[in-house]
Amino acid sequence: MNSKPRILAIDDTPTNLYTLGMALAGEFDLQIASSGPEGLVMARESPPDLILLDVMMPGMDGFETCRRFKAEPALATTPILFVTALSDLESELSGLSLGVADYIIKPFKVELVKLRIRNILSISRLSQELKASEECLRYVMEATGEGVWDWRMSDSAVHHNASWCRILGLDMSFLTHPVDTFMDLIHPDDRAGVQRVLGACLAGDGVYASEHRLRHSCGHYVWVADRGRVVERTATGEPARMVGSIANITERKRHEAEIHHLAYFDVLTELPNRRLLIERLQQAQLRNQRNKQFGALMFLDMDRFKQLNDTHGHAKGDELLIEVASRLRGCVREQDTVARLGGDEFVVMLENLAGPVDDAIGNARKVGTKILETLNRPYRLGDLPYASTPSIGLTLFSGKDDSIDGILKRADVAMYAAKSAGRNTLREADPGR
Structure with missing residues (x-):
């Protein structure tokens, strides 16, 4: 099985394609196309890991070809490197605004081209792995019914997933809200304890863990297990971002109360x-x-x-x-x-x-x-x-x-x-x- 990264090179100049082929064949699986439309057909049939795209081509130039690639759902995230003899700022800004990953200036410096391709492929792979990991985590959280929260201290806003809102009977307008809204939802008897544990976590590196009651939209209170930790701090050590999750433990608390009552x-x-x-x-x-x-x-x-x-x-x-x-x-x-x-x-x-x-x-x-x-x-x-x-x-x-x-x-x-x-x-x- 061929494990080499697949690269699609699109250039209307045969000499350029030959030079690229000789330089990249040993390390990459190189496919070549002499025009934008041809490259689009090839990419649809066999999506590449990376695209080398010439800017100056007759008919459909590199900018328009890039737009077409970005419009294809299956190809929208494929990294594109522009290959061009143009080095003016306006051209670079135009390409970067379309979402290209980088520029390679002709004539080629082979080792520099290889290094940039490796770096872009590495970033792309890590990005895909992160996305897959986030999607997996999101699936697990939704499957378990846990509500996720993300507190950004810079704007005092807390962001949530849909499960967080469902636990409290709130509509999707509460997916983002000021942190004070969360504090207002805590049962008055539990508020001091939550603030104490939360303050200790913000001041140090420990994990925030609290079991308390939050007010449901219907007026009653829901017991939750709330967990989180600081994931970002400023250069001076101040907390900048904190993430965590809540799980509805009302039934567990009810069973514990029943057991306690029977025991005492x-x-x-x-x-x-x-x-x-x-x-x-x-x-x-x-x-x-x-x-x-x-x-x-x-x-x-x-x-x-x-x-x-x-x-x-x-x-x-x-x-x-x-x-x-x-x-x-x-x-x-x-x-x-x-x-x-x-x-x-x-x-x-x-x-x-x-x-x-x-x-x-x-x-x-x-x-x-x-x-x-x-x-x-x-x-x-x-x-x-x-x-x-x-x-x-x-x-x-x-x-x-x-x-x-x-x-x-x-x-x-x-x-x-x-x-x-x-x-x-x-x-x-x-x-x-």
Whole structure:
């Protein structure tokens, strides 16, 4: 198979063609034509890699022949070198305005001709490879649905592909827009984080990576994974151009939220479960130590809950637990935690109780008393009127020398003390511990 680059030489002077043939035959596959129309026919049948075109020819001159080549879709990007004895500026400008790659001045300097041909072929090959690579990347991006962005700092404009617009439900008028438009689309809660990560990337050489929400044209927000990096900088190191892409990760975020909810929340009551309670208790200890405050933990057990299940069925028991959870939420502040450990066992954790110890336990006792009164109110479980009461154990905790197990055990012991005292009451563990 012939791997030599194919060159089409068009010249009406046989001597010139002979000279070219002798000079180029060893390195290139040379085809010759004696006129512009003949060259066009040959090029259509077998597109060359490069065209050497004489400027001064009878009938159709080199300028018109060049225009004809550029009008052919299959030949429009084929590099053309003008071969001419003319060296005036006007002729060169005319040729360059038509898109010719270079000029070769007669008489030929063979080695210079070869060097220019090699250079032009190399540039052409690299250009074709780049175009193929860009087309491949564009195809992949479109196939995966990723939105591409290209931020030119010189004019503060961001350019996009169609997928970027589709992700956000925008029309094609948003293929180019000011960078401030992007910032305005970011969810207010995410904006500071995006600006921080983006600023770090612009200041250094790292990769920009952020997961945040962008406002869809319909008004809701779409979660995206946004990635990019600076690809051009000025002579002084300032960022000049940044490119990247976004992918819609809304479904992934929804699945993550579902998994998180199953891992940290009780399915029946939607309250935090034991795992989340332990994490919040650990965090509360750290805050207590930092702020020199106290927290309180209450264990609650619904009296004779098993009797309700045995007499009226588990569905009624579930209805009672759901109502208890709702009432407990209404007894505490937003910063406090109500959790369900399982069965009919609930935990209330109060935070930010100011000292001294007597004041902190006094405030916790007030909340405990409020819970007793609230859970003593009559219940209606479907068509069943029902009365139920809690037994509550209360303990205070700080942030020093107090283990999680120790806190939970004290509250549990106090709760069983309340049951032993006749139920429907509150008992406290030693507040000095």
